[in-house]
Amino acid sequence: MRNYILYALGAGAMFILARDINLIAGFPQEASQGAIFKIIFFHVPMAITAMLCSFVALCASIAFLATKNFKYDAIAVAVTEVGLAFLAGNLITGSIWARIIWGVWWAWDVRLTSALVCWLLYAGYLMLRRAIEEPTQRATFAAAFSIFAFIDVPIVYLSIRLFRTQHPGPVFFSSNGSFPPDWSAAIFGPLGTMMAMMMLATIFTCVRLTQENFQRELDSLRRMAHAM
């Protein structure tokens, strides 16, 4: 049953993405930036998805520490990996955009740097998990570090903002933005790219969760075999 829901979700995400790509290709080019501007339709949803993933990871980590239920540990690791992938996509699309508009692949601006530090922190989280053998200890330590990382990211952002920034300001939800409503709808609408990314993230997380459960089952069987 669960698999069918996942397949349906996947088909839905594919459909929405295909529709959006078709729609976005039909939009006129942005006046000052040209075609490269359209990267925003994927760049921004990926960033928001990654942020949501790290928030879910925080909640799952707290839930694990409170309940010691390994279900939450599996959620935390699954969602962190997916979030890391989306953040990587965000960094890469942003880098391509920067090469065309700023003329450099990378600028040490506040959002770029904090996104990179965030990526490094969560990559450290995954490496920490790799290095610990004992499951209870692995889950506990990883949860503690995940909470630490989540607290750290806003401070990193704040600290880098004290430098001057060159990242283009937000064009959504602000009064000075001049983003046409049908373009906004292509991202945040019910059939926008945001929805497609969220569905993708959910599917990836569920698949990863299944793997994690199998892994735990395998580990316990192996331990049992060793004991015998």
Next chain:
Amino acid sequence: MGAFFRQALTITIKDLKAEIRTKEAINASFAFAIVILVLFSFAFDPLEDTTRDMSGGLLWIVFAFAGVLVLNRSFARELPNDCLDALIAAPISGAALFLGKSVANYLLLLAVELVSLPVFGIFYNVHWTTQFWSLMLVLVLGTWGLTLIGTFCSALTVNIRLREVMLPMLTYPALVPVLMGSMQLTVSLMAGKPIGEETMPWLKLLAGFDIVFTAASLVLVEVVLVG
């Protein structure tokens, strides 16, 4: 509450005694600090004005690298003879154990830094004494952030393989705000400028980071150490 601090103090004194008798971490750390200072002198011309502009930044990289050596030993020292298990089984809270170890590391790190500073001043021809007390304030705040994150990660990584590799991997990204703030302040102080309107936000950031992470790690360390 009084008992809590007395327990933490006992741990601090124990750690300092062990370190002063062997001097293994502090010697290695100080020697390493000098080695990095020498290496930096090949990367940049140490007597040029541009280098002096970023000398505060260099200094904190030295402190961060040398500091990890001390922090690495902090919990690893307790592994032989299962001392860590004994400490955890002792009738003190994990937070007291963590605080005690942090303070011990803090004092050791500060000692390494205070000895490195004059050496740095000589090697790089930097007049670091012009804003002496402000610089000490930055040192005190920045080092506490460094020690706190480092000791916490040291507790996380004590039992794992690749401990020496994992500790910097976890510590440095988390340290970005502390290092940035300390570097900005140190560069400006070494240029002879007192802490003013421009640098005050960094000082506040340092203090804020220290407060937030002291609270967070004291809460979290209980689960990490005791489980």
